[in-house]
Amino acid sequence: MTGPPNYRLSQMKTLEAESVHIFREVLAELERPVLMFSGGKDSIVMLRLAEKAFWPSRIPFPVLHVDTGLNFAEVMEFRDRRVSELGVRLVVASVPEAIERGLVVEEAGGSRNRIQTPVLLEAVRQHRFTALFGGARRDEEKSRAKERVFSFRDEFGQWDPKNQRPELWSLYNGRIRAGESIRVFPLSNWTELDVWQYIGAEGLEVPDLYFARAREVFERDGMLYAANAMSVPPPGVEPFSARVRYRTMGDANLTAAVRSEADTVEKIVAEIAATRLSERGATRGDDRVSEAAMEDRKREGYF
């Protein structure tokens, strides 16, 4: 790698450098950080950036997965394999187990999106994590567009959009008191396309569900859902085979697939560049609840 003429960094390298800077800043200023790792594409990129930030040291923090019990089996298999390859410690906070203990109550409709928040916050308390790296991007959703890179959370994990710390230049304020924490978003300035271009450039492995394959699906509210143990078609609805891929890896019962021919990273990059539907709008039944669904969940301590 040599400096390009006139010392301009490409946008990809600029984003990478900014993210690496953020990772290092957190390690220098906060104790007991943890990286949220779901096995999805954003958290895969996050792990790669964390590797780069501390090389030749190992990634100096554990990874945390809030397991709703409704994840795609392929993604769980991928998560475990990646964690063991990197030699990082995996902490799992289990939603089904929390339901059993009575910490949270299953909601009507089967979405565990909202009830995963208390489970996350309990794990944060138990392990006394003070900084949580999340893979959220500002291009994903309106309320995210206004969130800071260092997003302060009080002792209840709550986000107060009207009382955020100003962030100037590359100076981040990570000061907290006992019980408080910072959610850190190193991919704030990345877009879905950047993530895929980076996966391509770095040759990163991602779960096969991201690639177009012939899969058993059924239709609900105009979206295609996988027909499997966690996502059973309602009576009278017949599953059929279609060539689909997943743009996001949410819970299997609520994450829709999109029709696609993209079976390589290059084709996915081309598809994303041309798509006319947003990532969440195309695939997340849970975000359709209201204009402010995400804003409300975030105020309660959601990522």
Add this chain to the structure above:
Amino acid sequence: MDLLRFATAGSVDDGKSTLIGRLLHDTKSIFEDQLDAVERTSREMGDDYTNLALLTDGLRAERGQGITIDVAYRYFATPRRKFIIADTPGHIQYTRNMVTGASTADLAIVLIDARKGMVEQSRRHTFLVTLLRVPHLVVAVNKMDLVGYSQEAFQSIRDEFTAFATKLNVPDLTIIPISALAGDNIVDRSKRMPWYEGPSLLHHLENVHVASDRNLIDARFPVQYVVRPQSTRYPDYRGYAGTVAGGIIKPGDEVVVLPSGFTTQIAGIETADGPVDEAFPPMSVTLRLADDLDVSRGDMICRPHNAPVPSQDIDAMVCWMSEATLSPGQQLAIKHTTRSARVLVKTLQYRLDVNTLHRDESATALGLNDIGRVRLRSTTPLFLDEYRRNRTTGGFILIDEPTNRTVGSGMVVGVE
């Protein structure tokens, strides 16, 4: 492909949100489901057109009040460049947000309503852009459709603005007549203003020359994190990780480490992807030094004959961002590059009226959104450059220790 960060400043009704909506829409960066949601909300609010401004109003409180409260970041790309927009509200009570958005911007767009001409806020926005040293300024004279695309109307605003700009330090100024609502001079040159011979807004954004904006002369490397694997493979490895804040650093360079003043050479510049021949802003790299020195976070690596003089006295323009006031005698925490310390507010020389640029030397305190010139004394020496020389090593934030809030931002002036 490179990256351009720009900030937009405007107030209620001058069409800033519409302009951003238009840029996103015309570069096909708005997704159909987002547009559907906007159309739905437009109808619910009783608008008879698709209100593109709704695309940028993210929070419920903002939609309720029909205003933008906080900085929102937007993203779009063309085949030439990727763009990050810091969309900042322009009302005086949100000065701190505009300062925040401008702090990282390569370029700023100030909107002027063609019907109203230059108003107080146009002057304020321009001043803040120059205070934050945004290298390129675009004045978008908007709503040209409402003045019949009149060349005279545009020229009169252009002349008035140019006269005003000479009083400030505007490095690179471009003035473009547009209609965000009708799409004139946004992507393509407008046929309705044949008298205008300059570029369209997007053409300018795609082509503005930003290569020489960064300081590539004065080598500055704030040590961010010490990498010590202590592993069997790397038992004695010690590297200094950080982001290059200025200059070009090469292996073999003689360097001095502040504050110790010890000199050594750069033994190597490393990244996870392998060694590199040179490092320049804003690369994140790891430096190895030829000698075994005691170097830690907050130290600064520079060239021996081009290094800031460590100083505990700081003269700065401060933008105050808190409801509790700033006044002499107060103690605060400061974060400058990777170095933290405490400061005592020694004197407030003046408060600046951001509308008239009048210096009020009788001021005894700075309130929320005030800007003033302040002298601070720090507990330990800081390695300061003038902000106009280097935005990274000349900028700092102030933190209130009891609440941990970021309460101010500063730009260093007058380093001896």
